[in-house]
Amino acid sequence: MDIENGAVLKKSANNDDGHTHGSVISFHSIYYTLNSQKCCNCIPVACLKKKHQEILSDISGIFKPGMNAILGPTGSGKSSLLDILADRKDRHGLRGQVLMDGQPQTLDFKYRVGYVVQDDIISSNLTVRENLIFSANTRLPRNVKSNDKIAIVDEVIEQLGLKKCADQKVGNEMKRGISGGERRRTNIGMELVLSPKVLFLDEPTTGLDSSTARNVMKYLHQLSRKGRTIIFSIHQPRYSIFKLFDTLFLVGAGRCIYHGPTADVLPFFASIGFQCEEHENPADFLLDVCQGDYQPTHSSSNILDGIDSDPQNTQIVNYLHNAYTKSTLYTAIKQQINELCPSPRNSPTLPDTTPKSPKKSRLSEIFYVSQRTLRNTFRNPALVGMQTGVSIFLGILIGLIYIQMDHSLNIGVKNRLGAIFFMVTNQVFGSLSALDLFIKERPLFKHENVSGYYHVSTYFIAKLICDIIPLRTIPAILFSAIAYFMIGFQRTVAKFFIFFFGIYITSLSASSLCFVVSASVEVYGVANLTAAMFCVLTLIFSGFLVEITSVTSFLSWIKWISIFRYASNIFAINEFTGLKLCLPNDTNTCDIDGLDILKEQNIDSSTNWDLWKNFVALGGILFCFLTLTYIQLLRMKKTK
Numbered sequence: 200m201d202i203e204n205g206a207v208l209k210k211s212a213n214n215d216d217g218h219t220h221g222s223v224i225s226f227h228s229i230y231y232t233l234n235s236q237k238c239c240n241c242i243p244v245a246c247l248k249k250k251h252q253e254i255l256s257d258i259s260g261i262f263k264p265g266m267n268a269i270l271g272p273t274g275s276g277k278s279s280l281l282d283i284l285a286d287r288k289d290r291h292g293l294r295g296q297v298l299m300d301g302q303p304q305t306l307d308f309k310y311r312v313g314y315v316v317q318d319d320i321i322s323s324n325l326t327v328r329e330n331l332i333f334s335a336n337t338r339l340p341r342n343v344k345s346n347d348k349i350a351i352v353d354e355v356i357e358q359l360g361l362k363k364c365a366d367q368k369v370g371n372e373m374k375r376g377i378s379g380g381e382r383r384r385t386n387i388g389m390e391l392v393l394s395p396k397v398l399f400l401d402e403p404t405t406g407l408d409s410s411t412a413r414n415v416m417k418y419l420h421q422l423s424r425k426g427r428t429i430i431f432s433i434h435q436p437r438y439s440i441f442k443l444f445d446t447l448f449l450v451g452a453g454r455c456i457y458h459g460p461t462a463d464v465l466p467f468f469a470s471i472g473f474q475c476e477e478h479e480n481p482a483d484f485l486l487d488v489c490q491g492d493y494q495p496t497h498s499s500s501n502i503l504d505g506i507d508s509d510p511q512n513t514q515i516v517n518y519l520h521n522a523y524t525k526s527t528l529y530t531a532i533k534q535q536i537n538e539l540c541p542s543p544r545n546s547p548t549l550p551d552t553t554p555k556s557p558k559k560s561r562l563s564e565i566f567y568v569s570q571r572t573l574r575n576t577f578r579n580p581a582l583v584g585m586q587t588g589v590s591i592f593l594g595i596l597i598g599l600i601y602i603q604m605d606h607s608l609n610i611g612v613k614n615r616l617g618a619i620f621f622m623v624t625n626q627v628f629g630s631l632s633a634l635d636l637f638i639k640e641r642p643l644f645k646h647e648n649v650s651g652y653y654h655v656s657t658y659f660i661a662k663l664i665c666d667i668i669p670l671r672t673i674p675a676i677l678f679s680a681i682a683y684f685m686i687g688f689q690r691t692v693a694k695f696f697i698f699f700f701g702i703y704i705t706s707l708s709a710s711s712l713c714f715v716v717s718a719s720v721e722v723y724g725v726a727n728l729t730a731a732m733f734c735v736l737t738l739i740f741s742g743f744l745v746e747i748t749s750v751t752s753f754l755s756w757i758k759w760i761s762i763f764r765y766a767s768n769i770f771a772i773n774e775f776t777g778l779k780l781c782l783p784n785d786t787n788t789c790d791i792d793g794l795d796i797l798k799e800q801n802i803d804s805s806t807n808w809d810l811w812k813n814f815v816a817l818g819g820i821l822f823c824f825l826t827l828t829y830i831q832l833l834r835m836k837k838t839k
Contacts, residue, residue, distance in 0.1 A: 221264030221428035222300050222311070222396040224284055225539040229258040229295035231279055231288070231453075254279045255453045258295070261535050262430050265445035266423045268461070269432040270482065272489050276453040277432040278317075278401055282839050284430065285314045285399040287649065289838045299397070301539040309651045310338070313390025317401040319382045320646050322571060323371035324578040327364055327385050329571075331355060334389040336567045337652045341560045348392075355391045359384040359418055368578075380411035384418060390650075391422075398422070400431035409437055416440045441482045451489035452516040459528040471522040491515040564653045568661035576669060583669050586632060590674035591681065593625055598685025609783045612796055618686055619770040620743050623763050626702060627734055629674075630709035634726050636666060637717040637832070649837040659829050663714075671710060675703040694773055697810075701769040704817045708762045709734075711824035718831035737761035742768075742800060762820060765813040768802055772810045 233252045254276045262284075271277040282288040284297055286304055297304060299311070321330055335348040356365050361384055369385065370376015377385070383403065390398060403419065404412035416436075420443045423429045433440075447464050449457040457464055464485065465475050473493050475484040487493060491514070523529055576583060601618045605611045637644070644658060679699040684690070688698065713730055720726040739745055740755075741763030747755065758764055775793030782791070794804055803809040 221423075221426045223261065223263050223539065224397060224428065224430065225261040225298045225301070225536055226284060227259045227296045227298075227536055229255055229280070229283060229297070230293070231255040231276070231283060232292040234292050253453060255283075255450075258450070258453075258455055259533070259536055260448055260455065260458045261532060261539070262428060262446060262448075264423065264426050264428045266420055266443055267428065267430045267446045267448065268436075268444040269430070269448045269450060270434075270436075270485065271432075271450040272486050273434065275450050275489070277434075277450050280448075280450060281399055281401055281430065281432045285312065287314060287838055289836070298539055309649065310393060311395060312397040312399060313387075313393060313395035314646075314650060315383075315386050315390055315398070315400040315403065316642075316646055317405050318642070319386050320643050321369055321382065321386055321389070322575055322643070323369045323374070323376065324575045325571065326366050326368050327361055327377065327381070327388075328352065328356065328366055329574070330369065330385060331388050331392060333567060333571050334652065335392040337564055337647075338393055338650075341563060351392055351394075355388045358391070358422065359388050361385065361388065378411070379407050380414055383407065383411075383415050387415075387419070395427070397428040397430065400429070402433060403431050404433060404436065404440070413437065413439050416443055419443075435486060436482050438480045438482070441480070449485055449489070451519065452513055454516050454520045455523065456489060456516065456519040457485075457523055457528075458532050463528065467523075467526060467528060470526075471519075488519070489516065561654065561657060564657040565661050565664075568653055568657055569664050572661055572665040573669075576665060582632065586629075586670050586674050587677065589629065590678040593629075594678040594681030595685070597621055597625075597682050601686045603685075603687040606779065606781050606789055607783055608780045608791055611780060615774055616743070616771070616800075619767055619774070620741070622682065622702070622770065623705060623741070623766045624738070626705040626766070627709040627738075627762055630671075630706050631713060631727065631730055631734075632670070633666060633710040633713035634717050634730060635723060636662060636714060637828075638721065638723050638726060641721060641835075644832075645835065645837050655832050656829070659832055663825070666710070667707065671706050672703070675699065675706055678702060688774055689778060697773045698770065700814070701766060701773065704814060704821065705762060705766040705769075708766075708817045708821045708824070711821045711828070712762070714828040715824045715831060718828045718835070734762075738763050740764055742802070746801075748801065760820065762817065765816045765820075768813045769810065769817075771797060771800065771802055772804045772813075776804060776810075 231254045233254050258280060269277045269281055279288065283293060283295075286297070286308055299308065322333070325333070331352045332348070335352055339348060339351075356362055361381060364377045364381050368374070368376045369382060376382075387398070387400070387403075398419075400419070403415055407415065419429050419431070423445070441461070444461040447457060447459065447461045448455065449464070457467060459467070465481055468475065468485070468488065473484075473488050475481055484493075597618060600621075601614050604614045604618070647653065648655060648658065676699070679695070679702050683695055683698050688694065712733060713726075716726045716730045716733075720729060737757060737760060740747055740750070740758040740761040747758050747764075750758075775796050778793030779789045780791040780793060780796070781789040797804045
């Protein structure tokens with residue numbers, strides 16, 4: 200089945216034999232310059248000047264239904280060209296035109312093509328079928344029925360030969376799952392559920408052994424024979440893979456060296472003096488020529504002179520490019536391009552602003568993303584188990600340390616303040632487990648968001664729901680139920696629930712700090728250090744370690760962002776309000792009001808607002824950090 204404009208198309212809408220009508224991708228005068236800043240390595244100053252590196256120069260071509268290979272040495276620009284054609288490259292520094300069937304790329308372009316990244320990006324704790332169903336549920340229009348989606352997934356599984364492993368978990372480096380070839384085909388299947396007319400693949404054979412790589416390319420070849428346009432970059436294919444290519448685009452040092460039928464490439468190079476030996480792999484031969492390992496037999500001058508001082512091989516590339524532009528192949532290709540691109544421009548082609556993306560329900564998106572996240576969580580129960588187990592352990596531990604505290608003025612007060620400090624510190628630092636929330640799935644989020652799986656808001660809400668319920672709510676309930684009664688705090692229903700909500704909002708506020716750090720930093724070690732520094736700094740201003748009023752005004756403002764301070768105030772006010780304390784040497788005389796202890800600690804408690812304003816402050820911190828997290832997810836660069 201094929202999906203187009205929100206409908207399930209029958210095979211009669213395609214070719215008579217049930218094949219898909221592929222699209223033609225044409226591109227004219229593509230220039231891509233990478234702008235970077237050159238910094239001084241000697242002194243820590245701002246970057247001194249910008250550096251411009253030309254990646255692609257005047258690249259034009261056309262790819263039709265079939266197997267279209269972009270071949271070139273490492274660093275030649277082949278992956279950049281593929282990303283530009285697939286609209287996955289940052290448009291800064293990009294000039295030229297890319298057309299699909301003679302029309303500029305529109306907003307629904309990502310729903311009409313598929314893109315398979317070089318590194319396998321897939322949910323490891325889900326089965327092959329579940330991953331494909333997730334792709335179908337989140338990417339297909341809402342008017343496509345569930346039965347039709349399942350039928351599409353079953354057809355993709357059949358096409359890619361994934362029947363045997365369809366119900367196996369994908370697995371990861373810690374837990375063995377499907378093979379590398381099956382994983383790569385699953386990634387391809389995630390894109391095929393849309394029945395895209397064009398399928399882009401970045402180095403589809405990377406990391407695979409020669410036999411597995413050949414099998415993957417054979418499956419792609421079979422798809423191309425059903426009418427799809429397959430465009431892929433590849434580095435060094437074996438001959439059995441090379442002969443599957445219909446069209447070859449050879450690029451070297453950012454310039455086109457050859458573009459035309461694969462069957463004509465060796466005769467063309469032989470005509471300009473580069474003869475491939477009888478038993479040599481043509482792909483290896485072409486790469487060697489690009490890198491200056493061959494001297495043309497009838498060149499009037501030695502173009503390889505000085506090749507050692509030319510690391511980019513621009514001499515040989517210019518020679519090959521000039522030879523190609525003088526050939527009849529170039530003339531024929533140029534004519535085909537001009538037919539689809541009659542008025543080339545050097546400005547970047549911007550997508551059509553007309554909204555043409557398929558209509559999808561935001562609630563169903565949240566449901567499916569949440570469903571996948573919960574499956575991943577509970578199928579890898581180490582984090583949930585540890586989070587729950589540690590909460591129970593610490594609840595029992597603190598309960599045993601401060602078990603049934605007395606009401607004496609010296610020991611009772613000291614133990615209560617110590618228990619409060621212990622609990623707040625535990626809740627804040629225990630929430631650092633949330634640091635990997637967005638770091639671990641960053642590549643998956645980037646790929647799926649730019650591919651149209653879901654919106655940023657959908658992902659954000661789903662991740663919050665699935666983190667708050669199993670990892671924050673349940674541990675908070677268990678810890679509160681154990682610690683509160685073992686310690687011997689005032690046993691009233693109201694005070695217990697205030698205690699619980701204090702524990703809960705403290706945990707959420709600390710987690711929200713981790714969320715914004717996780718969304719802003721890519722390396723877990725850096726994120727851990729950043730969050731820990733913030734926690735340690737604000738811990739000092741909790742009111743236990745230093746008298747806040749004695750701190751210089753230059754630093755005293757930190758108390759307003761201290762989770763420790765607000766949480767400690769909640770527990771202290773909740774416990775000492777209404778508490779009667781006994782004299783140290785006379786336990787029968789208990790007429791000392793707990794409010795006096797709060798005054799000594801400089802904690803306002805004269806009105807009910809003095810308690811609830813701390814909840815409001817923690818809620819404000821929670822809201823601000825979550826807002827910053829969402830902004831960071833929006834700002835996160837999705838293109839390459």
